[in-house]
Amino acid sequence: xxxxxxxxxxxxxxxxxxxxxxxxxxxxxxxxxxxxxxxxxxxxxxxxxxxxxxxxxxxxxxxxxxxxxxxxxxxxxxxxxxxxxxxxxxxxxxxxxxxxxxxxxxxxxxxxxxxxxxxxxxxxxxxxxxxxxxxxxxxxxxxxxxxxxxxxxxxxxxxxxxxxxxxxxxxxxxxxxxxxxxxxxxxxxxxxxxxxxxxxxxxxxxxxxxxxxxxxxxxxxxxxxxxxxxxxxxxxxxx
Amino acid sequence: xxxxxxxxxxxxxxxxxxxxxxxxxxxxxxxxxxxxxxxxxxxxxxxxxxxxxxxxxxxxxxxxxxxxxxxxxxxxxxxxxxxxxxxxxxxxxxxxxxxxxxxxxxxxxxxxxxxxxxxxxxxxxxxxxxxxxxxxxxxxxxxxxxxxxxxxxxxxxxxxxxxxxxxxxxxxxxxxxxxxxxxxxxxxxxxxxxxxxxx
Amino acid sequence: xxxxxxxxxxxxxxxxxxxxxxxxxxxxxxxxxxxxxxxxxxxxxxxxxxxxxxxxxxxxxxxxxxxxxxxxxxxxxxxxxxxxxxxxxxxxxx
Numbered sequence: 001x002x003x004x005x006x007x008x009x010x011x012x013x014x015x016x017x018x019x020x021x022x023x024x025x026x027x028x029x030x031x032x033x034x035x036x037x038x039x040x041x042x043x044x045x046x047x048x049x050x051x052x053x054x055x056x057x058x059x060x061x062x063x064x065x066x067x068x069x070x071x072x073x074x075x076x077x078x079x080x081x082x083x084x085x086x087x088x089x090x091x092x093x094x095x096x097x098x099x100x101x102x103x104x105x106x107x108x109x110x111x112x113x114x115x116x117x118x119x120x121x122x123x124x125x126x127x128x129x130x131x132x133x134x135x136x137x138x139x140x141x142x143x144x145x146x147x148x149x150x151x152x153x154x155x156x157x158x159x160x161x162x163x164x165x166x167x168x169x170x171x172x173x174x175x176x177x178x179x180x181x182x183x184x185x186x187x188x189x190x191x192x193x194x195x196x197x198x199x200x201x202x203x204x205x206x207x208x209x210x211x212x213x214x215x216x217x218x219x220x221x222x223x224x225x226x227x228x229x230x231x232x233x234x235x236x237x238x239x
Numbered sequence: 240x241x242x243x244x245x246x247x248x249x250x251x252x253x254x255x256x257x258x259x260x261x262x263x264x265x266x267x268x269x270x271x272x273x274x275x276x277x278x279x280x281x282x283x284x285x286x287x288x289x290x291x292x293x294x295x296x297x298x299x300x301x302x303x304x305x306x307x308x309x310x311x312x313x314x315x316x317x318x319x320x321x322x323x324x325x326x327x328x329x330x331x332x333x334x335x336x337x338x339x340x341x342x343x344x345x346x347x348x349x350x351x352x353x354x355x356x357x358x359x360x361x362x363x364x365x366x367x368x369x370x371x372x373x374x375x376x377x378x379x380x381x382x383x384x385x386x387x388x389x390x391x392x393x394x395x396x397x398x399x400x401x402x403x404x405x406x407x408x409x410x411x412x413x414x415x416x417x418x419x420x421x422x423x424x425x426x427x428x429x430x431x432x433x434x435x436x437x438x
Numbered sequence: 439x440x441x442x443x444x445x446x447x448x449x450x451x452x453x454x455x456x457x458x459x460x461x462x463x464x465x466x467x468x469x470x471x472x473x474x475x476x477x478x479x480x481x482x483x484x485x486x487x488x489x490x491x492x493x494x495x496x497x498x499x500x501x502x503x504x505x506x507x508x509x510x511x512x513x514x515x516x517x518x519x520x521x522x523x524x525x526x527x528x529x530x531x532x
Contacts, residue, residue, distance in 0.1 A: 043247050
């Protein structure tokens with residue numbers, strides 16, 4: 001698998017700190033929801049830095065969307081969110097990843113649990129599900145520190161309907177019924193499919209979040225083979 | 240041919256100091272690790288030096304502390320391109336540990352709590368160029384930086400300054416360590432930019 | 439300064455580097471730890487990704503399963519910590 005060059009054709013601010021980059025990638029072979037790409041930046045003296053980002057968009061020809069969360073003092077994310085403009089080339093490798101994926105042929109219920117920027121591959125799954133016209137039952141739990149950190153909130157509500165549960169961990173919006181607190185077993189159980197529905201579970205976010213949620217799901221009786229995880233670094237990429 | 244990312248330079252900022260090629264100056268102290276931080280009980284900590292004939296010398300924590308120690312200020316150069324200048328360490332010079340050891344060995348293999356290994360010529364451990372360091376910046380060396388004790392060999396890239404040092408084995412043949420066996424340079428001189436085996 | 443959590447990812451992050459060597463995706467491959475015998479998908483292994491390389495470790499015993507180093511011209515791979523790897527060659531139920 002070799003490096004390809006895509007061109008930035010669009011840029012959207014998704015939240016206070018997250019940006020969607022829309023890329024046109026000639027020869028893009030298509031991708032599965034949940035897959036990611038490695039993005040490589042090269043300085044003039046040949047120094048390189050590589051990070052991984054999940055593909056946010058449903059398959060759409062040569063169009064690929066990535067979401068980058070800007071990390072204070074990060075090496076790559078401030079460049080991608082702050083310096084990159086429409087027309088710039090971007091080197092990428094992929095799509096890669098065949099385990100943390102959702103395929104439209106899957107008919108069983110789906111539980112998606114996102115921590116912060118971990119929502120990106122799960123949003124891709126929801127978008128792919130909609131694009132494919134799938135009626136697989138879906139529930140999404142999306143844990144963020146505060147409402148200004150939500151990405152694609154309206155779209156996720158539309159795609160998951162009643163199955164969408166945001167969880168605010170630091171600051172809840174005024175009048176929100178649940179006080180700000182970390183995702184716990186009770187909230188998780190109330191917002192996801194129970195084990196006897198045999199859902200495929202996808203958990204994505206920071207390492208600590210993913211491990212805690214995966215443990216809760218397994219304690220609740222879910223088959224570990226049906227719980228797929230992807231751990232992210234702070235800029236929303238797994239690298 | 241790689242695409243150049245317009246205006247990208249990574250974290251690097253000009254240091255104005257003479258640095259080895261390709262390095263940049265940092266003021267923080269990045270923590271890089273290949274695994275979980277080992278937690279070693281000082282009551283059970285030991286350092287073992289084994290010669291090629293199988294002769295062993297051990298030091299307990301108390302015995303290490305009782306050896307003559309040096310306070311040194313050295314520059315650190317990590318192969319990931321950061322350099323940190325003027326770092327203050329306290330430790331026992333390897334010349335002290337090797338004093339009186341009967342050996343014809345030319346190489347050393349260093350092993351660590353947690354499983355890390357690195358190799359270097361025995362000559363590079365001698366001549367006041369290497370320490371078993373247990374103090375950093377006036378305080379006991381923190382576990383994330385290799386405490387209770389690490390090897391310190393500042394004239395080579397920092398991956399040779401093995402954290403959580405446990406044993407040093409003197410050998411007549413060289414044995415590549417953890418990173419040396421997967422592409423990193425066997426010697427690792429920052430001034431000759433010896434980062435990788437193939438470049 | 440980095441926090442431990444920031445650098446600890448999982449085997450999914452090695453997909454690109456492994457993909458430059460292997461034609462099949464390995465994140466779904468099932469591996470066995472040569473140390474403790476535990477089996478699991480590579481995507482679920484613990485991955486330490488600092489600037490030097492990727493180190494995949496057994497979630498059970500922490501033993502090194504694999505090391506991946508990418509230089510500009512080569513990818514180095516050490517799989518000695520894996521007793522075996524098995525990859526589905528026919529479609530399997532998800």
